[in-house]
Amino acid sequence: MASKVYLPSDGEKLPLLAPTAQPQMGTPKMIVPRKAVSDKLKPAALDANRNxxxxxxxxxxxxxxxxxxxxxxxxxxxxxxxxxxxxxxxxxxxxxxxxxxxxxxxxxxxxxxxxxxxxxxxxxxxxxxxxxxxxxxxxxxxxxxxxxxxxxxxxxxxxxxxxxxxxxxxxxxxxxxxxxxxxxxxxxxxxxxxxxxxxxxxxxxxxxxxxxxxxxxxxxxxxxxxxxxRDSGEKLAVSFALAKSSLLSLYELRVQQVIERNSHIPEAMVQNGRIHMSTREMSREIGRLFLVKHGINLDQSLIDTPEEFWEDDRFEPYYDVTLKYFEISKRLSLVNNRLDMIGELHNKIMEENHTHHAVILEWIIILLIVVEVVLDLLHLGFY
Structure with missing residues (x-):
């Protein structure tokens, strides 16, 4: 015969975890090394993914x-x-x-x-x-x-x-x-x-x-x-936080794509002393970076408190607790820090390109002066 399962009533307390059995008197305790426990609990997915x-x-x-x-x-x-x-x-x-x-x-x-x-x-x-x-x-x-x-x-x-x-x-x-x-x-x-x-x-x-x-x-x-x-307002509070976490995950992926596209730049600068990127390519990367950064920091649906809680704030504390659980503030701060680092890298590259162009212009001016001097000498030689 199948067992009965019941939903709790409004006044009934719902146990979250099943009670654990108490050890009997005289039962020997097995001591497990701490390292063995940590190795057993460590997720294999995190060990395999070292990238x-x-x-x-x-x-x-x-x-x-x-x-x-x-x-x-x-x-x-x-x-x-x-x-x-x-x-x-x-x-x-x-x-x-x-x-x-x-x-x-x-x-x-x-x-x-x-x-x-x-x-x-x-x-x-x-x-x-x-x-x-x-x-x-x-x-x-x-x-x-x-x-x-x-x-x-x-x-x-x-x-x-x-x-x-x-x-x-x-x-x-x-x-x-x-x-x-x-x-x-x-x-x-x-x-x-x-x-x-x-x-x-x-x-x-x-x-x-x-x-x-x-x-x-x-x-x-x-x-x-x-x-x-059973109020739908409580579900709405959870849904808001979950939806914001989902939107932030999408931006995190875009930031990751920006990082991967620019990961070769520091290595190339170390190996070659300069980076071979045209001004147009650099401008495109800066534009992509600004699109992601502006999308994160100017998106009202991600930053602002929902208007529903200004009208009815009964479940706003639940919304705040859920936001904290999904670590929205910490993740936003981390994403912005990564974008700032990529922005600093782009600024260094732009400065390097400007310096390189300035050096080229200086050499062009020097060559023009040399050509002018040579022409003057040739002109004096004929007379």
Missing amino acids: KFQKQSQPRKAIAQFRKKTRQQLPTWAGRVTVHLHVDEIDIEKVTEAFRQRDGWNAIDHFEVCRIWQTEPPYIGHETLGTMSDWPMSDEEAVDNGHIAVDMTTAMPELYLFSFGAAVFWNFPSDEYEKEWMTKHLLEDLSDYCGDSYSDAEIESAQDSISFQYGDKYSIKRDVCVLST
């Missing part, structure tokens, strides 16, 4: 993979939250109106965000719920003949679309389904309301996911977010 630039390309996703490997098995149900970033802009008002006219879906927009959800079952993924043990069950319904009873309110799929192109999915079955859904219902059917698409590498770098469950106090740890209410 300096590859380590810096996607720091958020590398940390997330390590956390997932070391994540404890949770005793309660956990849902999925995934963010995708395929386009650089979405017309929120028109997309909202389009989904309001679709059967089985509803949408509401507020400032620069659109919340979309299914209005009636069967929900997305419902056909597989009978065999999936990680979906939630209601407190009233029990397991009947080995089939899972689902709390439809908790399992309801919904997503949050942001004007800067991010889409945060809650309770969708899989990453593949989310991509198919976004391609069909948004990028194809509503392509006129979407901006330019990002490259495949940028889309992959911006994708991220965490798990969520319900408890009596909000927290986020080891890529597991514990929601304290």
Whole structure:
């Protein structure tokens, strides 16, 4: 007989970790060397990847993979939250109106965000719920003949679309389904309301996911977010932070590409004493650098506090906690420091090119003076 799984009520405390068994009296303790423990816990992916630039390309996703490997098995149900970033802009008002006219879906927009959800079952993924043990069950319904009873309110799929192109999915079955859904219902059917698409590498770098469950106090740890209410405002706070982290991951990839394009310059300067780059090539690199730097520091969706929290600040502390968890401020500072270093390198190259051109002009002037002197001497010789 299948076991029952219940969702906690509002007043019920949700344990995050299963209680550990206490050792019996007289049981000998095995002492494990510290080095053996550290070697066992060290992620193989970080050992294998020694390349300096590859380590810096996607720091958020590398940390997330390590956390997932070391994540404890949770005793309660956990849902999925995934963010995708395929386009650089979405017309929120028109997309909202389009989904309001679709059967089985509803949408509401507020400032620069659109919340979309299914209005009636069967929900997305419902056909597989009978065999999936990680979906939630209601407190009233029990397991009947080995089939899972689902709390439809908790399992309801919904997503949050942001004007800067991010889409945060809650309770969708899989990453593949989310991509198919976004391609069909948004990028194809509503392509006129979407901006330019990002490259495949940028889309992959911006994708991220965490798990969520319900408890009596909000927290986020080891890529597991514990929601304290069923209020959509709390999900919106988490979605905002996750979407900003996704957008920042895209900029981190672009910064990494700038670093890789310029990584040969210091080595060439050491080996040859100068760099063979034309003024046009140097100007293009400086332009790419300014595009990335201005995009990061002038993008209001990445820097400013969302307007939703100016109107309703109940869940703003949860938003701040989630931003801190994703280390948005530290990552922004690190990205700007890297861009400043590349900018200093470009300035040195421009100074070197100007010096080289000045030397050439000096030699041209000297040659002209010599030619003039020779001509004067020849002129005096004839007379």
